[in-house]
Amino acid sequence: MLINVSNLTFEYTGFRALNNISFSIPSGSIVALVGPNGAGKTTLLRCLSALEQPLNGTILIDGIDVLEHPRACHRKVGYLSDFFGLYDRLTVKQCLFFVARAQGIKTQDCAKAILKVSRQLNIEDRLENTPVELSRGLRQRVAIAQAIIHQPKVVLLDEPASGLDPEARHSLAELFLELQQQGMTLLVSSHILSELEAYSSDMLILRQGRIVEQVSIHEKSKQLKTFKLVLSHSSTALRGILFNTPMLSHITINDKQATFKLDGGVNNQQQLLKKLVEQQVPICEFSPITTNLQDAYLSTVQS
């Protein structure tokens, strides 16, 4: 595990923002940190990047105790705040040069690092502009470039897609997958669940300062793979077939429509369909009900 958090508690005067939370994040994953406003997402990210001091608990990032050795952790972590700022009087190139030097990259290696990160973020043609001349999306890219210029192992991003148009969000998702392929581990907090689904491998649900659930998104989707069967007219045989098929569960029949969960892969689907056709059940539709991250999130939070 690259990130290990145990019994983390953080309090602001008057309320507990993080309540004794523990979780682990494997290396090379993209974890979506989701939860309602005030759930503690930003506080958690700030604790992980050693910007806030928790009341209790331990945070280990790549074996480094963040609370004991915050400066050592900064070399391994890149952080993008939700209210990020840029040095507006410098050019983008100068901004990146400053951050590269501040992150300990040698002067002679800075040009190479700037070129690499600006290509990754597709901002090479903006290096001589000042941040004030850039759109919101481009400013966001510059801020992300600053956060990853030192090639950190862990990238913590707080609402990176807020205020971006759909095209910019799409390219951001592609960027995150690219960073993952390079071996980085990303923890991304966002309210826009549909966008997280495009690139996240895991989901960490935070509510009222507690971890409600940590789950692999693909597992979650698999768990919730439900099928829908629609008939052209009612069939008495349907009930018997469905309830006598062992691979089905959670069966609901409603006149000309039925829903159920089907274990296994396409072969089981084919077998079931074959059985129904042989028994002359008047099928006009047989399809999986797709559940998205939002459904998964809502079902977890509501339960």
Add this chain to the structure above:
Amino acid sequence: MNPEFQRYLQLEFSLARMVVMPTFLGIIFSLIYVLDGNGYQKTIANTALIFYTLIVLFWGAKQAANSLFEEINNHTWDIQKTSAISAWSLTWGKLLGSTLYNWYGGFICLAIYSYMTPEPFFTPLIWVYFISAGIFAQSSGLLMSLLSLRSERNLNSSFSYLFILLSLFLFSTLLFNYLSFLRSTAHWYGHSYNEANFISISLCLACGWCIIGIYRLIAEALRIRSLPWVWIAFIVFSTTYTIGFFIFEEFFKKDITHLIIGASFIILSTSGYILLFLDENNPMLARRLWIYAQQQKWQRFIQEIPCWVISLSLALPCAFLLTLFSSFENIEEITPIPLVIYFLIIRDASLLLYFNYALNPKNATGLTLLYLVCLYFLFPVILFNLEFKLLAEFVLPLLDENIISASIIAALQAFFVIFLLFSRWKKRMNQMDC
């Protein structure tokens, strides 16, 4: 090169700015030359020093303070805090980087002064004095902004500027009397020194402590922990420095131990009292300390304990010893009521914490100061004028001539506020645990 310094170099030194400063100063000095026919050399030299003061001290201090306020307001402070840059690089990068342009103008002024002064013999001394004064003013500006950040108050830069301006105004009167100090003598630890040299060295030492203070506060912002040795060293230095002025006075020769304890008490209680209002006093810090104590993490406990607590803790034995000396040797005129003063400081500290631990601690410092004005001034004056002398003495025990009863009343007041504070703290913690 230091990245922070390099960033300022890129920001501050555009060609246009490089040209503007000498042009502006050139116009000013040319104007003086044209207007002031005969004595123009001396006038230009003096004007150069005045402009140096304005550019390096006043504007420079503002720039140094602004260097941090700008980072906070532009949301770039997090970038620096999560970088690998060292606290020392950030200290001198900010201090020298943010004031580079001011030094550019300042050195032009000093060069003009050196060329025009009718007393060239003193020029090296003037350079040392004015440069150290500039560093002191600018480092004080940065120190103030760091302290306001630490105390988690709203970053009110105008308040800091006002404070800096007032301090600099007082400081510049000292600065322009410098030449008169050249002819007078300072006595320190029984030795005589040229006063101008002594002030220059003292100023350099003050600069050193200011820079160390900035370094410590930046290190703290970067979450680098350390034991409070620097603060203790500062207290020892201040006490040693202060004692040097009195130790060979006839009056103190009789009892040097008494003088050392007395000076320590004054330095500890004064520094503790000032820092009390500048430090972080939120209940979460107390809660963290409480947890460290419960977990017996004593090193972490000492690392995070506010410096004012250390000062006031060390002041307590001094207060006791002074009181003992007073009663045995009958020299109350030097240390009249140290215990009374100590208890009143504890009462005031508890009062400040009490307001800070409120559910909505808005402007706790302002509220405390208001209460203190009432307790130290308004109520005693009113009661005294109404001839309720006993009541006035009860409100302000310092008025009581009997040291024992004054100490008891002050202790009662302190314990009463401590009780209120403890009750509020307990209530707040219970709310948090629920």
